[in-house]
Structures are given as C-alpha cells and as structure tokens.
Amino acid sequence: MFLDDEEPTIPRYAIAESELDAEWDRFVVAVGKAKDDVGALRDRAVREMGQEHGAIFDSHLVMLEDPDLLESIEESLRSSLLNMEWIVHQYAQAIVKRLEGLDDPVLQERTVDVHDITRRILNHLMFRERFSLADLSSDVVLVARNLLPSDMIAMNRSMVRAIVMDAGGKTSHTAILARAFEIPAVLGLGGSARAIKNGEVVIVDGNTGDVRVQPDPQTLERYERIRARMAERDETLSGLASLPARTLDGKDVLIKANIEVPEETGSVLRHGAQGIGLFRSEFLFLQPGRAPSEESQFAAYGRVIEAMGDRPVTIRTLDVGGDKVVPDLAIEEEKNPLLGWRAIRYCLSDKELFQSQLRAILRASVSGDARIMFPMISGPVELDSALAQLEEAKAECRRRGQGFREDIPVGIMIEVPSAAMIADILAPKVDFFSIGTNDLIQYTIAVDRGNERVAYLHEPFHPAVVRLVKKVIDDGHAAGIPVSMCGEMASDPFAAVVLLGLGLDEFSMSAVSVPDVKRTIRSIGFAEAEAVANEVLKLSSHRETEEFLAKRLADRVSRDG
Numbered sequence: 157m158f159l160d161d162e163e164p165t166i167p168r169y170a171i172a173e174s175e176l177d178a179e180w181d182r183f184v185v186a187v188g189k190a191k192d193d194v195g196a197l198r199d200r201a202v203r204e205m206g207q208e209h210g211a212i213f214d215s216h217l218v219m220l221e222d223p224d225l226l227e228s229i230e231e232s233l234r235s236s237l238l239n240m241e242w243i244v245h246q247y248a249q250a251i252v253k254r255l256e257g258l259d260d261p262v263l264q265e266r267t268v269d270v271h272d273i274t275r276r277i278l279n280h281l282m283f284r285e286r287f288s289l290a291d292l293s294s295d296v297v298l299v300a301r302n303l304l305p306s307d308m309i310a311m312n313r314s315m316v317r318a319i320v321m322d323a324g325g326k327t328s329h330t331a332i333l334a335r336a337f338e339i340p341a342v343l344g345l346g347g348s349a350r351a352i353k354n355g356e357v358v359i360v361d362g363n364t365g366d367v368r369v370q371p372d373p374q375t376l377e378r379y380e381r382i383r384a385r386m387a388e389r390d391e392t393l394s395g396l397a398s399l400p401a402r403t404l405d406g407k408d409v410l411i412k413a414n415i416e417v418p419e420e421t422g423s424v425l426r427h428g429a430q431g432i433g434l435f436r437s438e439f440l441f442l443q444p445g446r447a448p449s450e451e452s453q454f455a456a457y458g459r460v461i462e463a464m465g466d467r468p469v470t471i472r473t474l475d476v477g478g479d480k481v482v483p484d485l486a487i488e489e490e491k492n493p494l495l496g497w498r499a500i501r502y503c504l505s506d507k508e509l510f511q512s513q514l515r516a517i518l519r520a521s522v523s524g525d526a527r528i529m530f531p532m533i534s535g536p537v538e539l540d541s542a543l544a545q546l547e548e549a550k551a552e553c554r555r556r557g558q559g560f561r562e563d564i565p566v567g568i569m570i571e572v573p574s575a576a577m578i579a580d581i582l583a584p585k586v587d588f589f590s591i592g593t594n595d596l597i598q599y600t601i602a603v604d605r606g607n608e609r610v611a612y613l614h615e616p617f618h619p620a621v622v623r624l625v626k627k628v629i630d631d632g633h634a635a636g637i638p639v640s641m642c643g644e645m646a647s648d649p650f651a652a653v654v655l656l657g658l659g660l661d662e663f664s665m666s667a668v669s670v671p672d673v674k675r676t677i678r679s680i681g682f683a684e685a686e687a688v689a690n691e692v693l694k695l696s697s698h699r700e701t702e703e704f705l706a707k708r709l710a711d712r713v714s715r716d717g
C-alpha cells in the first residue's frame with residue numbers, strides 16, 4: 157500500500173455532487189481545528205513573551221475567519237467538484253502568486269502567513285488519511301515517503317508485513333520501532349519507494365536492504381529459502397537465552413533490551429535479555445488520544461517492572477521533540493527541532509507533566525528493580541535541575557503516603573557531546589551513565605539521523621565518536637559508576653567487541669539483536685577485545701576501522717548470523 161504523505165503532494169480527485177456537503181463540512185472542521193491551534197499558540201506566546209508577540213497569531217485568526225476566504229473556497233468547491241485539499245492548495249497558490257506580483261514588500265511578506273494558515277488547514281484535512289493506518293485490515297507492505305514514529309504507534313501493526321520508505325536512516329525512531337515490532341524495513345531509499353505501485357508484489361529484505369518489486373518465480377523461491385534459513389537460525393540462537401553474556405576468559409557483561417511499548421516484555425524475555433536498559437517512555441505519549449495521566453503511567457511502568465521480575469528496568473523520562481512529535485503537548489514547529497525544545501529541556505519547562513511522570517515511576521519502583529534515567533543532559537546545571545525535580549516528586553509521594561524506593565538509582569543518557577566532554581563532572585552526581593550513540597553521533601558529526609541524504613556520515617567508528625565513548629567509560633569508572641550503551645551501535649557485533657574492550661559494562665539494544673551480541677561476547681576473550689580496542693584507537697577513520705575489524709574478527713564474529 158502506498159501512503160502518499162509527501163507534504164507538497166496534494167491529492168486531487170473528483171467528488172460527486174452528493175458529496176459536496178460532506179466535503180464542505182470537512183473544511184469547516186479543519187478550519188476550526190486550525191483556529192484552535194493558532195489560539196493556543198497565541199496564548200502561549202503572550203504568556204511567555206508578552207502581549208505584542210500575540211499579534212502575528214491574531215492576524216492568522218483574522219485570516220482564518222475571513223468571509224472572502226470561506227466564500228471563494230465554497231465557490232471553487234461547487235464549481236470544480238474536486239476534493240477539498242486540492243481546492244485549498246489551489247487557493248493558496250493563487251493568493252501567493254498575486255501577492256508576489258505586487259511591489260509592496262510588506263504585502264509580499266504576507267505570503268508566509270498564507271502558507272502558514274493553508275498548511276495548517278491542509279494538515280488537518282489530511283490527518284484523517286494518515287490516521288487510517290489504524291484501520292488496516294489486510295496484510296500490506298507499507299510504502300511511504302516518510303512514516304513518523306507516531307504513525308508507527310497508531311497503525312494496526314499486525315497487518316504490516318514490511319515497510320519501505322524513501323526517508324529515514326538506520327537509527328531514526330521509525331527504524332527503531334520497526335525493529336521493536338519485528339517488522340522488516342528498508343529505509344532511506346531516497347525516491348525509489350515512490351516508484352512502487354499499489355498492488356505490486358514486493359520482497360523486503362530488512363537484513364541486506366534489498367527491495368524487489370514484482371520478482372520472478374525463481375527470486376520468490378530463493379527468498380522463501382532465505383526466510384526458512386532465518387527461522388532456523390533464530391531457533392538456534394534462542395538456545396542462548398538462558399546463558400550469561402560471559403567472555404571466553406570469564407568476564408561478565410550485561411545485555412539488556414530497549415523497549416518502546418510495554419507489550420514488548422514478552423519478546424525481551426524470549427530473546428534472553430537480562431533486563432531493560434532503556435524504556436523509551438515517550439511512546440506512551442505518542443499513542444492516539446490524550447497524554448497519559450499519572451495513574452495510567454503508573455500502571456504501564458508497573459506492568460513492565462512486574463513482567464521483568466527481579467531483572468532491572470531503566471525508565472527514561474519523556475524524550476519528546478526532535479522527530480517524536482506528541483500532538484497533545486502542542487510543541488509547535490521549530491526551525492531546528494533536533495537542537496530545540498527536546499527531552500529534558502521540555503520536561504523542565506512543563507513542571508506538572510514532569511512531576512506526574514516522576515511520581516508514576518517512583519510509585520511503580522516498589523514492584524521490582526526500577527531505575528530512572530534523564531535524556532539529553534547537556535550540562536551540570538540542567539542535571540541539577542532534573543535531580544531537584546526528582547527530590548520534589550519524592551517529597552510529594554511521601555506527603556501523599558505513597559510508597560517508593562528511596563534509593564532508586566538515577567542515571568543519565570550521555571548523548572550530547574558537551575556531556576561526554578565533561579563526563580568527569582557529571583559522574584559524581586549520578587549512579588550510572590548510558591551512552592546514546594544515535595544522538596551522540598548525530599550531534600558530534602552534525603548529521604541528522606533521519607536524513608537519508610547524509611546517512612552515510614552516521615559513522616559509529618568515526619575516531620571522534622570512539623574517543624568520546626572511551627572518555628565516558630573511563631570517566632564513569634573513575635567515579636565508580638557503571639557505564640552502559642543503549643544506542644544502536646551496541647547492537648552491532650563488531651562494535652560490541654570494541655566496546656567490550658573499552659570496558660563497557662552493559663549493552664542495551666532492540667530485543668531481536670540480543671542473541672547475536674550475546675553470541676559475540678561469548679565467542680571472544682576480554683583480553684583479546686582489549687587488544688582490538690587498542691588497535692582501533694590508533695586508526696584514523698571509520699573506513700579503516702571497518703576494514704580492520706572485518707579482517708581481525710573474520711573467523712569468529714559475523715554480522716549476519
């Protein structure tokens with residue numbers, strides 16, 4: 157199924173005369189929602205920055221209520237008998253053209269406002285289509301330009317056999333969710349996904365990144381054989397589930413899993429993970445409907461902690477923003493969302509939301525071995541503020557007489573280069589570090605992790621990344637705290653050897669990757685891993701390191717089972 161989600165691609169189709177009223181109603185509803193958005197933005201701008209900053213939004217409200225706009229849209233609808241998205245789009249084009257043709261720079265600038273309000277209306281008109289992913293009722297290979305993490309959460313996943321996308325990279329949240337849901341996915345095709353048509357047969361090989369459209373019978377047969385082999389391999393690897401992650405010379409590390417939704421605990425246990433190293437709690441907030449209350453979060457965290465028995469569960473506080481947009485939180489579009497109002501920055505500015513999450517985690521902590529982790533910490537002041545909020549949440553639980561684990565361990569993600577550089581300053585303040593390489597690489601190399609055009613630059617073995625990782629491990633150990641990694645780098649068997657050699661204590665990854673990494677750890681000695689890591693530290697590029705590891709580990713470590 158092709159999901160036409162590219163913003164500038166506006167659907168155009170004819171409608172029957174009998175559908176005119178329904179089409180007009182759709183427009184009225186969309187305008188109403190656009191007005192609600194603008195009203196909320198205006199209120200916040202006034203609250204946070206002063207009365208004068210509300211003016212721009214007031215002018216947008218005037219435009220949305222303009223009788224001329226409503227009249228000309230209705231007229232075009234009735235005369236053209238075309239769908240509303242197309243009519244709104246055409247209207248915007250015509251106005252923009254007219255304004256651009258004028259000599260007056262002030263009026264020319266109004267084109268931005270026209271774009272803004274029509275885009276808002278279009279978003280609401282088209283939202284229904286994206287949301288229909290929840291209604292999928294037969295098996296599909298989902299082909300799209302870009303599926304958002306919220307689409308992944310909303311869709312009826314049981315019907316999605318595979319995903320093919322033009323946008324995205326291996327560490328984008330859409331890719332991470334596809335792995336969590338065990339849906340084969342190939343992302344970052346950069347345009348070729350669009351060529352696939354509805355109804356065509358598609359083979360998607362998530363391991364190699366191959367996508368075959370309308371394969372011949374021999375190819376189909378070959379892939380059936382590959383599928384059978386993969387199933388056999390999974391069967392063999394499942395024998396490792398109950399074994400420790402112990403090197404040949406007896407060093408133990410921990411291999412845990414990352415989860416996005418509570419239902420994943422079954423898969424975590426089946427794959428032999430020794431705990432949950434990262435529960436991305438924000439995905440509870442991406443479910444359709446309202447942001448979850450303290451009580452429903454308490455229930456969700458409790459479910460996960462109980463399901464894991466005495467195994468540790470690290471719950472990361474809300475990491476919204478960036479590519480994880482939560483409609484209910486009304487984080488308006490930003491120019492640089494990845495550098496913007498994200499994660500801990502957002503939480504520290506929405507005290508009520510943060511406090512309710514912290515209380516929910518604290519209260520659930522009595523059900524097992526829970527830990528709290530803050531995302532995107534960039535410096536000590538931010539960390540102190542987060543820790544102060546935690547103390548406040550504890551005080552409130554005490555006041556209410558609600559039990560919690562007083563000594564609940566508290567850690568931070570190290571995923572911003574500034575935090576990595578001052579890991580020695582941050583370490584004494586917390587109980588553990590967890591390195592988030594997806595973001596650490598993104599911010600160190602300045603490469604948007606979701607942008608397929610620069611995906612080739614997302615290099616885990618870039619010497620800058622390797623050195624930062626080493627520094628974080630060394631600084632953590634010097635302060636006597638364990639260091640984990642929950643970025644995708646930890647799930648690569650070659651990287652696992654290097655990380656083991658650098659002294660990493662815990663590895664956390666998608667549940668499906670756990671058996672492979674466990675097998676890798678069990679197939680090498682710690683002393684040898686240290687020697688490998690020391691060699692890697694001398695190399696000067698990602699490519700050199702890849703070549704070195706391929707040669708050095710060829711006889712023992714395999715990346716594809």
Ligand code: PEP
Nearest residue numbers: 571592593594595642643
């Ligand atoms: C990371 O950045 O490496 C990480 C684990 O967090 P997320 O992928 O959710 O940003």
Ligand code: MG
Nearest residue numbers: 571592594595
């Ligand atoms: Mg991150």
